Amino acid sequence: MNPLDWILLAIRWGHALGAVAWVGGGIFYLMVWRPVNRRAPAAAETSRIMGIEYRGLVNTAISVLLLTGVILSVARLTEDNITLAYVAVLVVKIALACYMFYIVRFLNPRSYPEDLPSGSGWLGKVRSSLTGTTSVLIIGLVVFGLADVLSALFETSLD
Ligand code: HEM
Numbered sequence: 001m002n003p004l005d006w007i008l009l010a011i012r013w014g015h016a017l018g019a020v021a022w023v024g025g026g027i028f029y030l031m032v033w034r035p036v037n038r039r040a041p042a043a044a045e046t047s048r049i050m051g052i053e054y055r056g057l058v059n060t061a062i063s064v065l066l067l068t069g070v071i072l073s074v075a076r077l078t079e080d081n082i083t084l085a086y087v088a089v090l091v092v093k094i095a096l097a098c099y100m101f102y103i104v105r106f107l108n109p110r111s112y113p114e115d116l117p118s119g120s121g122w123l124g125k126v127r128s129s130l131t132g133t134t135s136v137l138i139i140g141l142v143v144f145g146l147a148d149v150l151s152a153l154f155e156t157s158l159d
Helices: 003-038 043-077 084-107 121-131 133-157
Strands: none
Touching: 003 043, 003 133, 043 084, 084 133, 121 133
């Protein structure tokens, strides 16, 4: 391996850590912390503070994912063997990741998105189901899976 390969390996490691911190944190938040907190005294206040703290972690993860993601994309897209299928899946992955960034950074500027009570009418219901904590996690799990698809497509294109 040449020095550039080692640098790319470190960048891939940083990208994977950012993804694990956000998506893994989301699984813990929804499946462990929130049910426990609902039974605790002053649940609303702890939930508010937790949202602010978790948001700090997610903000760091977003910066790391964006920076390392752009470098990984440039590294992959400049390889000779890259296929149209790879580019298509990468575009979908980036679009979904950007939607996650948008929900956290612009729709919920102060805290981590809580699942909002369903809005009135079908439009309100669709809106709250597409922008809450659970939807961010589900999209994150899809993005995680697409990263595996990308890796498989790249390896197949080497054959
Ligand atoms: C929510 C945001 C994101 C998540 C959860 C995520 C997750 C992942 C994971 C788990 C990997 C595999 C890392 C490994 O090899 O161990 C990966 C690879 C990759 N990601 Fe992301 N990512 C996100 C955002 C982005 C963004 C914004 C970009 C581009 C601007 C990007 C571009 C890439 C590329 C090019 C790879 C390499 C795929 C390959 O193996 O060919 N990712 N991502």
